[in-house]
Amino acid sequence: MKATVYVTIKQSVLDPQGNAVQGALHSMGFEEVGKVRVGKYLELELDTTDRAEAEERLKAMCEKLLANTVIEDYRFELN
Amino acid sequence: MKATVYVTIKQSVLDPQGNAVQGALHSMGFEEVGKVRVGKYLELELDTTDRAEAEERLKAMCEKLLANTVIEDYRFELN
Numbered sequence: 001m002k003a004t005v006y007v008t009i010k011q012s013v014l015d016p017q018g019n020a021v022q023g024a025l026h027s028m029g030f031e032e033v034g035k036v037r038v039g040k041y042l043e044l045e046l047d048t049t050d051r052a053e054a055e056e057r058l059k060a061m062c063e064k065l066l067a068n069t070v071i072e073d074y075r076f077e078l079n
Numbered sequence: 080m081k082a083t084v085y086v087t088i089k090q091s092v093l094d095p096q097g098n099a100v101q102g103a104l105h106s107m108g109f110e111e112v113g114k115v116r117v118g119k120y121l122e123l124e125l126d127t128t129d130r131a132e133a134e135e136r137l138k139a140m141c142e143k144l145l146a147n148t149v150i151e152d153y154r155f156e157l158n
Contacts, residue, residue, distance in 0.1 A: 006120055021121070021145070030140055032133075034124030041085055041120035042100070045113030054111075061109055066100070 001046045003058055005076040007067045008039035042066060054078055080125045082137055084155040086146045087118035121145060133157055 009015045018036040025033045044061075048054050058076050067074040088094045097115040104112045123140075127133050137155050146153040 008120065008122070018121075024144055025140055028140075028143060030136060032126045032136065033140075034126055035122075036124075037122045039120040039122070041087065041118040042097075043087070043114075043116045043118070045115075047111045047113055057109060057111065061104055061107075061112075064107060065103055 001048055001051070001054055002079045003044045003046055003054070003076055004079070005042040005044065005058070005062060005066055005074060006039060007042070007062075007072050007074045009037060010071055010073055013071045039072075040066075051078060080127055080130070080133055081158045082123045082125055082133070082155055083158070084121040084123065084137070084141060084145055084153060085118060086121070086141075086151050086153045088116060089150055089152055092150045118151075119145075130157060 009018075015037050017038040021038060022033055022036040025036070046054050046058075048057075055078065058078070062074045062076065063069060088097075094116050096117040100117060101112055101115040104115070125133055127136075134157060137157070141153045141155065142148060
């Protein structure tokens with residue numbers, strides 16, 4: 001089973017990396033760019049066939065390691 | 080218009096960050112985790128209504144700044 005995890009900074013938290021990207025794009029002439037938010041994207045291969053269990057385990061991985069839930073949100077998809 | 084950009088390391092390129100995440104997950108008891116690849120996920124607000132132009136401009140942003148096309152692939156979605 002393949003899992004895709006998206007980790008994003010919460011809307012209420014400042015994103016200095018996003019601001020830096022926005023500034024760089026502006027200075028390169030991409031003036032139409034408004035707010036930029038930068039997050040992480042992970043692809044994991046899971047050696048399991050039980051979808052419900054995989055979801056439960058993925059949730060635990062996100063909470064314990066992949067996302068800092070104080071400042072980040074996460075969501076995942078299973079294929 | 081809102082754009083979502085996914086930047087991933089090419090399959091032929093080593094991903095040490097992904098290997099580190101895999102090792103950490105294994106040591107935490109998530110033995111079912113196989114290969115892990117870590118990429119970037121960006122959300123951009125674009126002040127434009129022309130979809131075709133937005134795609135063209137986004138492609139340029141990816142090629143010039145957001146992705147290192149020697150070692151990374153990118154794809155984007157426009158909403």
